[in-house]
Amino acid sequence: MKPAVLTGEYFMTGDVACAEGAMAAGCLFFGGYPITPATEIAEHMSGRLPDVGGTYIQMEDEIAAIASVLGASWAGVKSMTATSGPGFSLMMENLGLGICTETPCVIVNVQRGGPSTGLPTMGAQSDMMQARWGSHGDYEIIVMSPSSCQEIFYQTITAFNLSEAYRIPVVIMTDEIIGHMSEKVIIPRAKEIQTVSRVKPKGKKENFKPFKPGPNGVAPMPAAGEGYNVHVTGLTHDEKGYPAMAVEAQEEMMKRLIGKVRNNLDDIIKTEGYLLEDAEIVIVSYGVSARTSFAAVGEARAMGIKAGLLRLITIWPFPEEQIKELAEKVKGFITVEINLGQIHREVQRCVGYRTPAYLVGHHGGTVITPDQVLSVLKEAF
Amino acid sequence: MAKKNKKAELQPAHPLDDLIRTDRIPHIWCQGCGIGTVFSACLIGMKHSGLELNKFAMVSGIGCSGRAAGYVNVDSFHTTHGRAIPFATGLKLANTDLNVIVFSGDGDLFAIGGNHFIHAARRNMDLTVICVNNLTYGMTGGQVAATTPHMARSTTTPSGNPENPFNLPLLAFASGATYVARWTMLHARDLAESIQVALLKKGFSFIEVLSPCPINYGRRNKEKALDTLNMYQEKTIIKNGADPSELDIDFDKGVILGKFIDVDKPTHIENYDKIYRTRE
CATH class of the missing domain: 3.40.50.970 (Thiamin diphosphate (ThDP)-binding fold, Pyr/PP domains)
Structure with a gap:
C-alpha cells in the first residue's frame, strides 16, 4: 500500500x-x-x-x-x-x-x-x-x-x-x-487534511429508516451488507425508502431533499472577495475567468476605477444574498464567464433592475482577456 | 401491534417470509403474471445456497420485474431504467463480500440496458443476472420489445412485429458469460435449483426465465394465461448443453430449456487483484 x-x-x-x-x-x-x-x-x-x-x-x-x-x-x-x-x-x-x-x-x-x-x-x-x-x-x-x-x-x-x-x-x-x-x-x-465521512446509523437495525433526517436534515446512511436491509428507489419514497405514490409523500420528500441544502447555505456557500470594501463596480466571476477578472481589477484600480472582484467558489446554491447586499451599495456588476451569460442571468435576477449588470462572455475555446473586461468596464461605467 | 402478533401466532409465517418485505404486500403484479413465481424461485435459490442472507443485495431496473427489489428483504436497489447492471457492478467492486443479484425484465436488461449486459458478461463481473422475459413492456401497457417474436402484436406493432427478437442465451454466451441457463416460470423447481447454482458460481451468471404477461402480451396475441402455461409444458424441451445458436424462441418448433453454459474463467475481480494489488 x-x-x-x-x-x-x-x-x-x-x-x-x-x-x-x-x-x-x-x-x-x-x-x-x-x-x-x-x-x-x-x-x-x-x-x-x-x-x-x-x-x-x-x-x-x-x-x-x-x-x-x-x-x-x-x-x-x-x-x-x-x-x-x-x-x-x-x-x-x-x-x-x-x-x-x-x-x-x-x-x-x-x-x-x-x-x-x-x-x-x-x-x-x-x-x-x-x-x-x-x-x-x-x-x-x-x-x-x-x-x-x-x-x-x-x-x-x-x-x-x-x-x-x-x-x-x-x-x-x-x-x-x-x-x-x-x-x-x-x-x-x-x-x-480535514475529511468528513457520512454519519453511520446506530441502534437497532430492524425497521431502520434510511431516509429519516437527523437534526441537520440529513439521514444517517448504512452500507449494503451491514444488516439494515435498506430499500433504495428512485421512485418517490417515504423515510423507510418505500415507494409512496402520493401527493403528500412527494411534498415531504421534496422538502427534505431541498431543505437540507437551503437550510444550510451558510455552511455550503463559499466566495472570495477582492477589493470589495470600497468597490463601485463588482466583477463576478469563477473558475479560470476569475483569473482574468483579478488582472482586470488590478488594471482598473491603476486607472483609478474602483473595481472589486467577487469570486464564486460555490456556484450552486447561488450566493444570492451576498449579491443582493452588494447591489445596495455599488454602481454596477460585470459577470465574466466563457459562455453567453449563464451566471450573468443569475446576477441579473439577484440585482433586479436596481443596478446595471453587464456580461463579458465568450463563445468558448479560449480564455477571456483582461482587456476585454476593461473595455466593457470603461464603456459601461 | 398486539393485534398483528396475535394474527401471526394463528397463521404461521410462510417459509420465505423472512426474505420478503411483508409490509409491502400486496404486490403490484397482475393475476396470471409469472414474475411472482420467478421471484419465489429466486428467494428459494438464495435460501438453499447456504450463503449468509445479510450479504445478499438485489439490484433492479425499471419495469414490472424491476419491482422485485422492492419486495425482497435484503439490501435492495431499484435503480434507473436499464442501469441495474452498472449499479450492481459498482456495488460489487466496492464490497466484494456481497452476493449481488440483478433481477429485472427483458426490456430493461436487453433494450435500454443491452450495452451494460454485454460488457458485464465480457468482464466476467461476479453477478447473477435473472431476466424475466415476458416478451413485452408490461408496465407501460404492452409495447414491442427486443424479445417480442416476429409478427407478434403489441400496442406499437398493431399489425405485427416487423423485427426479430434476440436469442438471449446466445447473446450471453457470445459476450462471455460463464453460466447460462433458460427456464420457464412453470419449471419453478428447476429454476430455483439453477438460481442456487448460479449464486454459488463465481463470475457472470445469466438465467433467462420465460414468464407470461396475459394482460399486455397474451391478450393481443390470442394467448390466454393458461395457454401460455400449456405451451411452457408441452412445447418445451430440456436439453442441457444445447448449442446456444439453436435457442431461438419459437413455440411452433419447440423451445429449448436447460443449462447451456457452465465454464470457469477468472472473474474481473480476480484478475484485477492479481494484476493490480500484487505489484510493487
Whole structure:
C-alpha cells in the first residue's frame, strides 16, 4: 500500500491535482470513461487507486460510469467520476437518481466548448446551467468551481466532505484550461487534511429508516451488507425508502431533499472577495475567468476605477444574498464567464433592475482577456 | 401491534417470509403474471445456497420485474431504467463480500440496458443476472420489445412485429458469460435449483426465465394465461448443453430449456487483484 496523501511540492496539472485531492479525501472508487479533457483524471486514478486500496474501473459509457459510482457509494465507499460535456449529458439521468436516493458522490466536469462534440480540446464554462438543472425534476445540488491547480486539489476534498455531510452528489465544474494547465501544487501532511465521512446509523437495525433526517436534515446512511436491509428507489419514497405514490409523500420528500441544502447555505456557500470594501463596480466571476477578472481589477484600480472582484467558489446554491447586499451599495456588476451569460442571468435576477449588470462572455475555446473586461468596464461605467 | 402478533401466532409465517418485505404486500403484479413465481424461485435459490442472507443485495431496473427489489428483504436497489447492471457492478467492486443479484425484465436488461449486459458478461463481473422475459413492456401497457417474436402484436406493432427478437442465451454466451441457463416460470423447481447454482458460481451468471404477461402480451396475441402455461409444458424441451445458436424462441418448433453454459474463467475481480494489488 502507498500513501493516499502524497505530501510534498509538485508541478502538476489541474486534472492530476483533482485526482490527488480525491485520494486525499478518502476516495476509493472511480468509475470512468475516457473523454477529452478529463481523461487524465481517470488515467491518474487507474494507476494510483489500487495502490491505496481502492478500485478503478473503466465502464462502457458515462451512463454506466455514474451508475457504478452510485452503487459503490451504497457499498459504503467514497466514489467519484470525471467527464466533460457530452459525458456530463449522459450522466444527467443517474445524477437525478443520486439526488433522489441521497447518495454521496463527486462528479467532475472538465468543461470544453459545446454544444454537442463542440471543441474537445478547448475550454469553456458553458455547462453551468446544466450542472444546476440538467436532470429532470426540481432539486438542489452543490456545485463548485476552482480557479487554480492548487485550488482544485483542496476543492475536491471539500466536494467529498460536503457530499458526505449532506448525502448529495457534488459537482466540480472546472474547465479545460485549469484541467490541462500545470502549476505549483502543495500537498500538505495527511493529518492537516480535514475529511468528513457520512454519519453511520446506530441502534437497532430492524425497521431502520434510511431516509429519516437527523437534526441537520440529513439521514444517517448504512452500507449494503451491514444488516439494515435498506430499500433504495428512485421512485418517490417515504423515510423507510418505500415507494409512496402520493401527493403528500412527494411534498415531504421534496422538502427534505431541498431543505437540507437551503437550510444550510451558510455552511455550503463559499466566495472570495477582492477589493470589495470600497468597490463601485463588482466583477463576478469563477473558475479560470476569475483569473482574468483579478488582472482586470488590478488594471482598473491603476486607472483609478474602483473595481472589486467577487469570486464564486460555490456556484450552486447561488450566493444570492451576498449579491443582493452588494447591489445596495455599488454602481454596477460585470459577470465574466466563457459562455453567453449563464451566471450573468443569475446576477441579473439577484440585482433586479436596481443596478446595471453587464456580461463579458465568450463563445468558448479560449480564455477571456483582461482587456476585454476593461473595455466593457470603461464603456459601461 | 398486539393485534398483528396475535394474527401471526394463528397463521404461521410462510417459509420465505423472512426474505420478503411483508409490509409491502400486496404486490403490484397482475393475476396470471409469472414474475411472482420467478421471484419465489429466486428467494428459494438464495435460501438453499447456504450463503449468509445479510450479504445478499438485489439490484433492479425499471419495469414490472424491476419491482422485485422492492419486495425482497435484503439490501435492495431499484435503480434507473436499464442501469441495474452498472449499479450492481459498482456495488460489487466496492464490497466484494456481497452476493449481488440483478433481477429485472427483458426490456430493461436487453433494450435500454443491452450495452451494460454485454460488457458485464465480457468482464466476467461476479453477478447473477435473472431476466424475466415476458416478451413485452408490461408496465407501460404492452409495447414491442427486443424479445417480442416476429409478427407478434403489441400496442406499437398493431399489425405485427416487423423485427426479430434476440436469442438471449446466445447473446450471453457470445459476450462471455460463464453460466447460462433458460427456464420457464412453470419449471419453478428447476429454476430455483439453477438460481442456487448460479449464486454459488463465481463470475457472470445469466438465467433467462420465460414468464407470461396475459394482460399486455397474451391478450393481443390470442394467448390466454393458461395457454401460455400449456405451451411452457408441452412445447418445451430440456436439453442441457444445447448449442446456444439453436435457442431461438419459437413455440411452433419447440423451445429449448436447460443449462447451456457452465465454464470457469477468472472473474474481473480476480484478475484485477492479481494484476493490480500484487505489484510493487
